[in-house]
Amino acid sequence: MSFREFWRDIYKNLYTIRVFEKNCIRLYRQGLIVGYFHPYLGEEAIAVGACAALRSDDYIVSTHRGHGHCIARGGDIRKMLAEVLAKEAGYCYGLGGSMHIADVATGNIGANGIVGGGIPLGIGAGLSISIRGTEQAVVIFFSDGASNNGVFAESLNLAAIWNLPVIFMLENNHYAVSTPIEEASRTEDLYKRAEGYGVFATAIDGNDVKVVYEKTKEALEVCRSGRGPFLVEAKTYRQGGHHVNDPGKYMPREKLDYYMSKDPVQTGRKYLINEGGFSEDEVKRFETEIENEIKEAVEFAKNSPELSEEKYFNEIVI
Amino acid sequence: MTISEKKENSENRVIMYREALNEAIMEEMKNDDTVFVMGEGVAERGGSYKVTAGLLDEFGKKRVIDTPISEASFTGAGVGAAITGMRPIVEILFIDFTVLIMDQIVNQAAKYKFMTGGKGRVPIVVRTQGGSGNGLAAQHSQSLEAWFYHIPGLKVVMPSTPYDAKGLLKSAIRDDDPVMFIEHKLLYMKKGEVPESEYFIELGRGEIKRKGKDITIISWSNMIPRSLSAAERLAEEGIDVEVIDPRTLVPLDRKLIMDSVKKTRNAVIVQEAVRRGGVASDIASIIQEEAFESLDAPVAIVAGKNTPIPFNLRLEKASIPQEKDIILAVKKTLNFKIG
Numbered sequence: 070m071s072f073r074e075f076w077r078d079i080y081k082n083l084y085t086i087r088v089f090e091k092n093c094i095r096l097y098r099q100g101l102i103v104g105y106f107h108p109y110l111g112e113e114a115i116a117v118g119a120c121a122a123l124r125s126d127d128y129i130v131s132t133h134r135g136h137g138h139c140i141a142r143g144g145d146i147r148k149m150l151a152e153v154l155a156k157e158a159g160y161c162y163g164l165g166g167s168m169h170i171a172d173v174a175t176g177n178i179g180a181n182g183i184v185g186g187g188i189p190l191g192i193g194a195g196l197s198i199s200i201r202g203t204e205q206a207v208v209i210f211f212s213d214g215a216s217n218n219g220v221f222a223e224s225l226n227l228a229a230i231w232n233l234p235v236i237f238m239l240e241n242n243h244y245a246v247s248t249p250i251e252e253a254s255r256t257e258d259l260y261k262r263a264e265g266y267g268v269f270a271t272a273i274d275g276n277d278v279k280v281v282y283e284k285t286k287e288a289l290e291v292c293r294s295g296r297g298p299f300l301v302e303a304k305t306y307r308q309g310g311h312h313v314n315d316p317g318k319y320m321p322r323e324k325l326d327y328y329m330s331k332d333p334v335q336t337g338r339k340y341l342i343n344e345g346g347f348s349e350d351e352v353k354r355f356e357t358e359i360e361n362e363i364k365e366a367v368e369f370a371k372n373s374p375e376l377s378e379e380k381y382f383n384e385i386v387i
Numbered sequence: 388m389t390i391s392e393k394k395e396n397s398e399n400r401v402i403m404y405r406e407a408l409n410e411a412i413m414e415e416m417k418n419d420d421t422v423f424v425m426g427e428g429v430a431e432r433g434g435s436y437k438v439t440a441g442l443l444d445e446f447g448k449k450r451v452i453d454t455p456i457s458e459a460s461f462t463g464a465g466v467g468a469a470i471t472g473m474r475p476i477v478e479i480l481f482i483d484f485t486v487l488i489m490d491q492i493v494n495q496a497a498k499y500k501f502m503t504g505g506k507g508r509v510p511i512v513v514r515t516q517g518g519s520g521n522g523l524a525a526q527h528s529q530s531l532e533a534w535f536y537h538i539p540g541l542k543v544v545m546p547s548t549p550y551d552a553k554g555l556l557k558s559a560i561r562d563d564d565p566v567m568f569i570e571h572k573l574l575y576m577k578k579g580e581v582p583e584s585e586y587f588i589e590l591g592r593g594e595i596k597r598k599g600k601d602i603t604i605i606s607w608s609n610m611i612p613r614s615l616s617a618a619e620r621l622a623e624e625g626i627d628v629e630v631i632d633p634r635t636l637v638p639l640d641r642k643l644i645m646d647s648v649k650k651t652r653n654a655v656i657v658q659e660a661v662r663r664g665g666v667a668s669d670i671a672s673i674i675q676e677e678a679f680e681s682l683d684a685p686v687a688i689v690a691g692k693n694t695p696i697p698f699n700l701r702l703e704k705a706s707i708p709q710e711k712d713i714i715l716a717v718k719k720t721l722n723f724k725i726g
Contacts, residue, residue, distance in 0.1 A: 178471070220459050
């Protein structure tokens, strides 16, 4: 793959996630999305960088803030939009919604409504790889919030003793809902917790897609060569509150401004121009293409039918 | 003489409940490379009740895995392995410890097929054992089947004989949905007839353990032998009891239960678990909804007291149904008069 193609793919995913989330926020405000959802705005580089380093037969485990992971893994945005709009054409007939999108076809074990609940599932994927003896790997996306759940500690230990090909991708966005990390942990450097379990670990700039890609690639080499799990703490920040309806007033202005100045999509755009050789005009045309694709997917989802009660109770529920 | 005793006295092979379970796992592991076992002390030690004895030698460490005391995560790992193409058998030492795995069973395993629109499956078996009777006190003696019975997406199996244990476990392992396979600590050493040739028992098929015409007892797990001996005592007094073992609580063999109740016109449900919020109450409500006109008396429930299980053996016994309690409930039901 040429640099041009590589950066084109990277930027396509970054920009798709950005536009997808902004559209979802608009649809929510219009009352077309019910419940609530958790935008991935500001964290795009982590999903995109990590997934770019994966093989097609690898697995990922996503979170409640999972749209970005699904898109970066090659998920179908029409099916995703239909799902968040609760339509039959969605990944799960509109029965799961934003927090329950899984895509068996792309090895996406799924988003998860339980913070930390997905971590052991990723260990299981690693275990099945280990038993089968293939060279696949797993990336478990989880958050600083989940790192304070007991299963994180247990799972880190299981991956270590069983030498599993698992990358713990800790998206440290500094908040568990509204509780800042400094109130939930004595150290903000959460990667240090891995050392006590004998697991390789490092902290990186989670807003720089190139850094995430390169570090994931390195960690995957460790995993695939049988040297066991790896924890990557990707430091980042949400560009808003916990969910679409949370204005995030508790987030200090100066910290938000700092991370806004390190916007992962803008950073990726610079790479596309400087390393991918795109001109400003080409980028703009590319962005319009992506916007149109999403616009079309939104229309598709809006116009799709809902699953009937009859079909639900007679065919789906067993 | 009960049916299971008859089986023991026959010329056919007689083995223990735990040996029958062991055979089921052995056979399924030989048959399918994706089947593997994990849990605390299942490999080197062969399991607390020797159900997994010999598996390590036969299949090696990759497929017979000793785990740390991390129930939530190794059960979750079983769920994740099942999602990614394996058929794990996870052992939780005591059913009391399954409260530690509730998120992984209730929110993950039970919901996954649903949340993937049917494309993702979780063919995991969680083997565990419950029940009281040997002084293990409040945190090692519970009967918690109702917790799992309550959750859509889970199957619940509770075998009472070696024959059922083997046939049901083999079916559970081949099932594509998560199965809670609940054994009873007092049954492991019980013997019964188990054929050498391969067989399966379909999940959702109950069995008449004793034929009778006067009253139906519906029971499961270790309350089956107790109900059968109560039935023998009642037979001496001329009361002919039919004993039904649904064997799997989910799916429940409603037809077998209804056919029997409609025939005998009387029903007593016996469960070891505490009365409040139990499976017996649910079965009673199903019977009164579906067979009200056939009933000569209210459906009776004989259940554990609404109390933790005491350590003191005499009080432990007083907390769960005994033979005399079953006999009393049967007589009371048969003597019921309106007005």
